[in-house]
Amino acid sequence: MESAxxxxxxxxxxxxxxxxxxxxxxxxxxxxxxxxxxxxxxxxLGVAFDRGLLDGGQGAFNLTLTNFSDVITDPLYREVAVTTFEIATAAMLAQLLVAVPLAYVIAFKAGRWQLPILLFLVLADELNPMVRIYAWRMLLGREGLINEGLMRIGITDQPIDALLFSQFAVTLVLATSYITYTVIPIYGAMKAIDANVFEAARDLGAGWWTTTRRVLLPLIAPGIFVSLLLVYIPLFTDFASPALVGGTSGYMLGNVVNDLVLESGDLNRGAAMSIIMLVLSALFALVAYRLARINRLES
Amino acid sequence: MRPLAHRLRRRLPGLAGGILVAFVMVVLFGPVLMLALFSFNDSSIISLPWEGFTTKWYEEAWSNGQARDAVVNSLIVATIVMVLSVVLGTLAAWGLTRLRFRGRGFIAGLNGAVLVVPWLIIGVAGLIFFSEIGVSLSLETITLMHLVVTFPLVVAIVSAGLVRFQRSLEEAAIDLGATQRQMLRYVVLPQVGPSIAAASIFAFAWSFNNFEISFFNGGFEQTFPVWVFSILRQSENLPVVNAVSTVIAAAQILAVFGAWALMKRLTRSEGEGSETLTGLLTGGAR
Known part of the structure; x- marks a missing residue:
């Protein structure tokens, strides 16, 4: 071609x-x-290190660490941090518990239903999050359908108050909000598996539990870490769900930021809290990213 | 007895899979279906008993100025964000995948960072930034911040499309005498068209559904999610919110299925149609 x-x-x-x-x-x-x-x-970042007008700052930049130390040492915030960790972790575990078998079914068992199921998962994500939160709030309330139904069947004779405005409600709403991003990376990892390995495992005498633990889980581990990366960070910074279905017991770090910035107008401490959450997200992302990479090398 | 047990054992995994899928679908869509159902209930309390069919909540929603303004605001913002994101994101994707220059890694990293930093934190940072430089919050500030978090998504989706497709085809077109413009029109566009289509759908949805950034960077004019949030903070559940939410959800369902049908047609010419489609559908995973 180039000779001419x-x-x-x-x-x-x-x-x-x-x-x-x-x-x-x-x-x-x-x-x-x-x-x-x-x-x-x-x-x-600058505002987080600045002494605010509320604390007698003079308008010009006054370097201080008090915003950070105040936020970190506040016992209430520490309690909220623990709650946040509990809710985010519970929601993540619940999602993984559903996502791994679901991804398996979609990848290996669904046949021609594969694409429609994926499409519905995408649809679940595209639905407006506020509509979804509102729908749950309607179902879980004191006079909500679930309580009405339970009382009609006669399982309880009084409405269960703990359904709404509780940690349970936040966990449930969050778990249903991010399931798409939990399933899809795991599904991706499963699609890459040669289905023959399962047959080989069976031929070698492995039961389904051994196959799952020794063959399936190691192979999809990178996908699980990607899911963690995509989902855990938005989970622990969420604030709309706890604000609308969490009540006082489901109060999370995102609500702290919201209250500091918009309710008390304390931009400096709000900024410090945001920076702390950003650093935590970055650390988490780094660990998950490393683990995903290491696993890919091994497998 | 034996054949039955055998048959049962063979069918069981499929049955369990079906039950799992059905369970997930009920949990994901059941609440929204209930919400839609109760938007037609002739009672101001959203619960049983069923008081009869009515469309009065829809009429009330239509005459509710706040609700209508919020939906219209969201539509305007999302349309602007979609168009600008697709233009800027496609330009940037082309620059990042086809040009070699110093600072490329930094720009790619910056695009990636926007996708990882939680919206709550970007929203708060935007609020502080605008208040420090003395810009008052409005639909314009919402649009700008939506654009900044959305076009990197387009960059990610379109770059993936550009990387997948072989550069040698572009060189071949040029070698065969195509001009730069003909090459872009007849070689590149058909290849990345589906990616751009998918990216624009996701861009619209990201902006329309965005709550955190609109909440922190908005003034008096509300977007739809901010309106729902403020209503629910103030009061109990309202049938009017059911009605508006039902309309929005129905429109979103139509949009997703319409987009799917469209993309199916766009990718049919390729052999790996369904693979590409799955890739595009799942490419927007944040």
């Missing part, structure tokens, strides 16, 4: 022109990210 006519090498472009094409394609998007993503993050 080899075009003369184009003259080297002047230095300035080499930047023109990247600038044309990436100039506006990058400027937007710098001004409206990195900019706000840096401003928030």
């Amino acid at each position: 006519t080899i075009p003369a090498p184009a003259p080297r472009r002047p230095r300035a022109h080499r930047w023109l094409r990247p600038l044309a394609f990436l100039g506006t998007p990058t400027a937007l990210l710098l001004v409206l993503f990195l900019g706000p993050m840096l401003v928030m």
